[in-house]
Amino acid sequence: MISTPTATRTDKTMSDEFPGKLQNDSAAERRTALYTVLAQIPPGKVVTYGQLADMAGLGRAARWVGRTLSQLPNGSLLPWHRVIGAGGRLSLVEGSVGGDEQRGRLRSEGVLIMKNRVDMHRHGWRPSEHSG
DNA sequence: GGTGCGGCTGCAG
DNA sequence: GCTGCAGCCGCAC
Numbered sequence: 001m002i003s004t005p006t007a008t009r010t011d012k013t014m015s016d017e018f019p020g021k022l023q024n025d026s027a028a029e030r031r032t033a034l035y036t037v038l039a040q041i042p043p044g045k046v047v048t049y050g051q052l053a054d055m056a057g058l059g060r061a062a063r064w065v066g067r068t069l070s071q072l073p074n075g076s077l078l079p080w081h082r083v084i085g086a087g088g089r090l091s092l093v094e095g096s097v098g099g100d101e102q103r104g105r106l107r108s109e110g111v112l113i114m115k116n117r118v119d120m121h122r123h124g125w126r127p128s129e130h131s132g
Numbered sequence: 133g134g135t136g137c138g139g140c141t142g143c144a145g
Numbered sequence: 146g147c148t149g150c151a152g153c154c155g156c157a158c
């Protein structure tokens with residue numbers, strides 16, 4: 001056996017594997033995990049901040065997720081618009097840049113928005129049920 | 133290393 | 146169903 005003292009985490013990017021339970025050591029790792037999970041969300045589906053945080057292994061850091069998403073650049077290819085508040089509520093207010101963008105994108109994907117709310121029973125992403 | 137701050141969450145009114 | 150309040154968690158001073 002190779003007694004590697006500092007080989008706890010490694011060498012290369014282990015991000016080759018699918019997300020779920022990454023061993024997050026640093027904030028950057030967590031952000032990466034968050035982005036990875038976020039990228040797994042299929043079109044027409046939505047997740048809540050808390051759900052996304054849990055998927056990234058952050059537990060209840062839903063707030064942090066929201067802040068992190070707000071820090072995404074405009075050119076980001078991540079489907080940040082598929083992240084909504086608990087209960088299918090849209091945290092972003094209509095009239096806001098992000099709010100308008102989110103609604104527009106969601107509708108483009110076939111997600112019906114009624115009074116700042118999305119039907120989670122219909123569009124809620126169920127990773128446990130093979131993204132379908 | 134203590135304090136403040138969020139694109140939150142859940143419950144009560 | 147909306148508003149207000151307290152709780153959580155991690156990040157930035």
